[in-house]
């Protein structure tokens with residue numbers, strides 16, 4: 471069952487559509503979140519519901535709210551959950567508290583192995599943050615997933631190769647490969663507007679998700695998706711999971 475316990479993200483990645491949800495993090499009272507979990511458990515008792523996904527962009531960001539919520543979940547002790555996370559917000563201590571509270575998986579926005587592209591995305595992380603966070607998750611017994619992005623303007627086949635090597639280093643239990651998509655209102659859309667194909671809203675369905683909306687890319691994103699997926703399943707984690715091609 472999916473839950474949203476807070477909204478907003480203080481980071482400013484250029485591709486993100488967080489202008490809809492804003493840069494100020496607003497957190498629901500812990501009591502309300504726990505009440506909702508208990509209510510869902512009751513309503514869906516026939517399905518033995520005990521596992522949740524928190525769709526919050528800032529769920530694991532350091533805050534007294536996070537610590538209180540993890541404490542309440544640990545006390546209840548019968549729920550498991552997964553969430554999204556930023557690699558630069560991870561510490562061994564936080565992962566240990568999350569694990570005690572029932573966390574089994576965290577999906578991280580890894581995007582790319584290229585420091586040039588990470589800078590251009592204004593992602594605010596480095597490949598070393600990624601390595602460290604994944605290592606800590608493996609040590610703590612939390613399954614780390616990697617949310618990847620392909621088709622950023624200027625991405626090369628060398629960047630894709632570097633991403634494969636990074637995957638081998640960090641051994642994600644899951645990968646999601648998204649195509650960089652210039653949504654109106656994002657800085658990606660503003661900055662690269664001259665590279666965007668003139669696609670109408672009606673035609674957009676023909677592109678989503680297997681073709682890039684950028685012209686003059688040096689790669690075909692559907693081929694790169696297949697290449698990365700095959701590499702991951704054959705060389706990194708044969709028991710891993712690859713989600714269908716998406717967008718970001």
Ligand code: SF4
Pocket residue numbers: 479480481482483486487488527556579
């Ligand atoms: S991609 Fe994630 S970290 Fe970056 S702005 Fe969006 S929600 Fe925040």
